[in-house]
Amino acid sequence: MKVTMVGISGSGKTTYMSSLYETLGDAGQNDAGFCLAPRSMQPFDKAILSIGDFSRFSLADTFSWPDGTQQTTVWxxxxxxxxxxxxxxxxxxxxxGILTEITDIPDSNDTSEITKSEISDLASHIELSNAVILVVDAFVLTYYSNIKEARHRSGARRIHEIFTTYSRVYPNRNLTFVIMLTKADTVDSKWKSDNYAPLIERGLEVFNQMVSLCKQNPDWQGGIVPVSAVGEGNAKRTVVPTGDVMHPFKSEDKIIGFPAPLNAEHVLFYCLGQTLKQMKVEAHKSIKQREKELSEVLKKAGLVNKIWSLITRKPDAESIARAILEEKNKDYEVLSQFEPHIEPLLNKALERVRRIA
Incomplete structure (x- = not known):
């Protein structure tokens, strides 16, 4: 299963990794019984090193923001x-920055080979992902009163362009996505009433084209949720208008309290729960389809087929069909081990994630 984050520079992708560590790491604050750890098949000492690498995202250790991602990393x-x-x-x-480069390159012949490779890698990751997290700065969404400007400044327009193309190329493919409104603690109080309802409505308005795509594609499942890496009152934002039309304001965020992430785990739980649910449905369909195919084979595989199999000492059609079905059943058995956890994951997510109907 693959989960990919999509968002412009500064939207909060890497900092979200920090909130995941604080919430779902082995020493996290999550009380729902779920935990997240880097996967390692190495001996104990090597496994500890991989967890230590994840812990470098800890906000509580340094009270400073992590550096932005400089190259694609698969965890x-x-x-x-x-x-x-x-x-x-x-x-x-x-x-x-890749997201900006995808739509801003005037002439692909002038693009460096490294950039072309990075863009190709990103496209491949999105193409192979079961779930995608669309990351957008909540403060940017609310700073600009003009919806079109907010859509442009936040990266929503570029995200829509990418997934419009995705929808055309893969019209019948399952896709789970979450619009994650980061830095929710920095928006004005008027956006926070009723558990951030005004901010969520603003997000849906800015991402209205993505919402439309979701409604047009019955195999898509979408959600939206506000998130904060440190929680209310634990960061102080200073905003200075610049008068520059290209960069209208400068902001600086300083952590002033112990990090208590808001809704970080709900984003991931929605992605995993919804994807596993879809996989379960597809697995049931697959088993039923293969059972039907086996039944058809058995009707055709009469006595002549069995006699020929004895003469040639090769498996008959019935044996081959049953072997294929048994193999597929093994795949489903692996998934079925996860089934009891699918609903808890999804139910926990939907405590905060609003579905996009």
Whole structure:
């Protein structure tokens, strides 16, 4: 299973990794029984090193923001529930500037080979992902009164262009996505009433084209949720208008309290829960389809087929069909081990994630 974050530079992708560590790391604050750890098949000492690498995202250790991602990184994770593995997934974090470069390059002949490779890698990750997290700065959404400007400044327009193309190329493919409104603690109080309802409505307005795509594609499942890496009152933002039309304001965020992430785990739980649910449905369909195919084979595989099999000493059609079905059943058995955890994951997510109907 693959989960990819999509967002422009500064939208909060890497900092979200920090909130995941604080919430779902082995020493996290999550009380729902779920835990997240880097996947490692190495001996104990090597496994500790991989966890230590994840812990470098800790905000509580340094009270400073992590550096932005300079190159695409794939993180293999395991999700545990009450200390037992629930599912595995790969988390892709890429350099945010790529999103801008995809739509701003005037002439592909002038693009460096490195940039072309990075763009190709990003496209491949999105193409192979079961779930995508669309990352957008909540402060940017609310700073600009003009919806079109907010859409442009936040990267929503570029995200829509990418997924419009995705929808055309893959019209019948399942896709789970979450619009993650980062830095929710920095917006004005008027956007925070009723559990951030005004901010969510603003997000849906800015991403209205993505909402439309979701409604047009019955195999898409979308959600939206506000998130903060440190929680209310634990960061102070200073904003200075510049008068520059290209960069209208400068902002500086300083951590002033112990980090208490808001809704970080709900984003991931929605991605995993919804994807596993879709996989379960597809697995049931697959088993039923193969059972039907086996039945058809058995009707055709009469006595002549069995006699010929004895003469040639090769498996008959019935044996081959049953072997294929048995192999597929084994795949489903692996998924079925996760089934009891799918609804808890999804139900926990939907405590905060609003579905996009």
């Amino acid at each position: 293999p994770f395991t999700v545990f529930y009450n200390s037992k593995p629930v599912t595995y997934f790969d988390w892709i974090d890429y350099r945010g």
